[in-house]
Amino acid sequence: MQSDNPTAAILVIGDEILSGRTREGNAHYLSQVLNSIGVDLREVRIVADDEDQIVAAIRALDKSLGGAYDMLFTSGGIGPTHDDITADAVAKAFGTGISHNDEARRILTENWESRGVEITEARLRMARIPHGARLIENKVSAAPGFHIGNTYVMAGVPNVFVAMVEAIQPELAKGRPTVSEALEVLRPESDVAGPLRAVAGEFPDLSLGSYPFKRGDSYGTNLVIRGLDGARVSAAMSALRDRLAP
Amino acid sequence: MQSDNPTAAILVIGDEILSGRTREGNAHYLSQVLNSIGVDLREVRIVADDEDQIVAAIRALDKSLGGAYDMLFTSGGIGPTHDDITADAVAKAFGTGISHNDEARRILTENWESRGVEITEARLRMARIPHGARLIENKVSAAPGFHIGNTYVMAGVPNVFVAMVEAIQPELAKGRPTVSEALEVLRPESDVAGPLRAVAGEFPDLSLGSYPFKRGDSYGTNLVIRGLDGARVSAAMSALRDRLAP
Incomplete structure (x- = not known):
């Protein structure tokens, strides 16, 4: 199909998909959203919680890093546990540093204080954001995603992923819907x-x-x-x- | 997870997945089969019906072509229509020719004759197999898949895909199940x-x-x-x- 529409790829990060434990649904949801706003989804990749794989995929898929597509959307690996390595891998792919982000820390601590949740080092891990990234709002559970280069980094939990897609949709380049x-x-x-x-x-x-x-x-x-x-x-x-x- | 298990990737080929029209299910099914026989699925890619994309993905993923994984399984694009370009793309990736395969032609014509179906050029397109490939049996609808290098090329129709996975399973290298x-x-x-x-x-x-x-x-x-x-x-x-x- 001939098209001047913007192009996109989705990168799904998570051992639970590759092991067959969980059936992937976020890419299917986002494929329909992109189709409706005239963005041509050209590729989906699913990789393990493996830093080298994530870094290589981001560089191959994000045009701002010499990759193939105008936009890249990632799903998964931004939670508080040791296997959530997406933010660090993104920082590495973009050659930038990563540390606690003031705005993310404020959003998280306000949310925890309102719910009487203790602030711990593990929880604050979710405030670690690559330098130069802008936050993506999470209306469901507060912990933000982020946007750097042409890459939008979002959570893997399905209802959080949906909320983040809704948050970024107004700012995405649009084309002619198919x-x-x-x-x-x-x-x-x-x-x-x-x-x-x-x-x-x-x-x-x-x-x-x-x-x-x-x-x-x-x-x-x-x-x-x-x-x-x-x-x-x-x-x-x-x-x-x-x-x-x- | 430390493992000496054989590694694998899945390549799903089809515009209908990327457009959001169809939800991918073959990779999810195969991920469970591979997990059960101790093969480590490391990556899934979904690409369009686009020769360049298919060729590049096969070369990146099949170790026999210098790619990353011990085995590659593909799904989709081996039917009789103009947009079924997988067999040609696989031939190109392996640098080999493609033409009507005698055994595939025999299997197809026997099936068609038994059902009173006319033999046409369009139908015989399904007998086009890259040179050097071995056929994969299709117990559902006769038209075979094929195996070349470390790549297993199978149909996208879900029940045919399942039948072909069952046909190749005995010959796959196995590891220790997780x-x-x-x-x-x-x-x-x-x-x-x-x-x-x-x-x-x-x-x-x-x-x-x-x-x-x-x-x-x-x-x-x-x-x-x-x-x-x-x-x-x-x-x-x-x-x-x-x-x-x-």
């Missing part, structure tokens, strides 16, 4: 491949996808046409219906 | 960070993870200890319980 039309046909994918290829050739600005399914003993295919121009998508769908007509 | 014990505590993560860090220091051969949750107004944490030696995991869990006792 329009899509879908058609379900009760024919096997190989049966519609010819018509689909022909229409794809006539509409090189669009993306035509086919997703086979089996229902009982019947084979069927979902056909999806995506593009930035709704009129072009509709025209391509008409052309496809014509070619599929018996 | 053993895990979990403990749910109704205390916030920052409250258990100190004990967790102490036990992690005493058991450097194990992986200790903490996963916070909120239930109503209460904060809680799931603590998970993983390792290759069940006795060590149990000892670490005992030590953690002792440290968490009031």
Whole structure:
């Protein structure tokens, strides 16, 4: 699909995803948000709680560090425990220092004092923020994410991740949202491949996808046409219906 | 976690995942299979139906091409339509040719003849296999996957993916399966960070993870200890319980 939309990647950090214990959901949620605001998500990576892997992925994916994409969103590894190493890895990737951030410390201590929670060194670990980063608000549990370069660093806990995405959404560069039309046909994918290829050739600005399914003993295919121009998508769908007509 | 287990990555190929239309499930399924046979899944990547992205990912992830991991498993893009470009991209990554494979053609035509399905050029596209690859059986819908270098190329349709994983499982290098014990505590993560860090220091051969949750107004944490030696995991869990006792 031809597009001048901003591009993005998501980096999910966490052993619990790779071990199969937890099914990844944050990238799926954010993929839908990005699609709705015209940002082209081009890649998702899931890596372990491993500093070298995290640093390498950030450098490969954030354009401000010579990487591939206009924006990078990370999920996971910013809590208070020893295995939460994302903030340190981000600081290393950006070649900057990391220490307790005054604003983050104020937000956290105010929250703890209001709830009668003791302030401990482990808790204050969540105020460690790379130098030069701006905080991302966390309406759910106070401990902030942060934004540095083109990278947005957010929590892995799903409702906190959602709250942080909502907090940054107004400031993100937007593009033209993708329009899509879908058609379900009760024919096997190989049966519609010819018509689909022909229409794809006539509409090189669009993306035509086919997703086979089996229902009982019947084979069927979902056909999806995506593009930035709704009129072009509709025209391509008409052309496809014509070619599929018996 | 210290381990001599074989390592692996998964490469998921498909615009429909990145657009948010489809929630990824094949990598989650395979992560559990790999965990059960002692293969350490270290990375998952999701990329678009884009030849350059697929080629670059395969070269980065397959050790036989100078990449990072002992095995690479791919999902998606081997169907009959114009956007199914995985087989060509794999051939390019391995610097080999691709053409109709005699065995694949025989499997497909026998299947089609038994079902009275016409043999077309579009359908025969599924018999195109990189030179030097071995076929992977597809008990669901006949069209095979293939294995080349350290890369296993499988279909994206979930029940076909599962069938292909079952077909290759006997031949995969195995390691020592990971053993895990979990403990749910109704205390916030920052409250258990100190004990967790102490036990992690005493058991450097194990992986200790903490996963916070909120239930109503209460904060809680799931603590998970993983390792290759069940006795060590149990000892670490005992030590953690002792440290968490009031």
